Amino acid sequence: MSSLINTSRPPVFCPGCSHERITHALDKALEKMGLAGNQVVLVSDIGCSGLFDTFFNTHAFHGLHGRALTYATGLKMARPDLTVIVTMGDGGLGIGGAHVLSTCRRNIDLTLLVLNNFNYGMTGGQCSSTTPQDAWWAPDFSTAWKSRWTSARSPLPPVHPM
Numbered sequence: 001m002s003s004l005i006n007t008s009r010p011p012v013f014c015p016g017c018s019h020e021r022i023t024h025a026l027d028k029a030l031e032k033m034g035l036a037g038n039q040v041v042l043v044s045d046i047g048c049s050g051l052f053d054t055f056f057n058t059h060a061f062h063g064l065h066g067r068a069l070t071y072a073t074g075l076k077m078a079r080p081d082l083t084v085i086v087t088m089g090d091g092g093l094g095i096g097g098a099h100v101l102s103t104c105r106r107n108i109d110l111t112l113l114v115l116n117n118f119n120y121g122m123t124g125g126q127c128s129s130t131t132p133q134d135a136w137w138a139p140d141f142s143t144a145w146k147s148r149w150t151s152a153r154s155p156l157p158p159v160h161p162m
Helices: 019-032 048-055 068-078 090-095 097-106 143-146
Strands: 040-044 059-062 083-087 110-113
Touching: 019 048, 019 110, 040 048, 040 068, 048 083, 048 110, 048 143, 059 068, 068 083, 068 097, 083 143, 090 097, 090 110
Parallel strands: 040 059, 040 083, 083 110
Antiparallel strands: none
């Protein structure tokens, strides 16, 4: 099989972001599995990880923040022949944490990729459920370039998705 990357909508992420490497690694994995685009469904929610469904020539379902696993579960139960892959950021993991537990309990045959960049990147870099307590962050990215990083810290211990 050949690449499933959508050449009319190539991946675009912030410079240095690991999401682009993950995109290409997923593409290589799908190639090695010998899957065609009509055999794969990419399910995503919002944020940077939510862009994945546009970067591939596969079936796609773009849903609400934290709810991607609920849609994926329904898809896999209705169409067990499809390879269902969910991309979710650490924001979706925090907001939809109960759905992670529910999906695990059901033992659904799907793949969940948590793209953990430790913050809500598209909305200004606020702390997420996985932000380490000792992380330095700028509460307002519009002023971060002026003041460098502030001494603001995450007030809660992080969730470890592994």
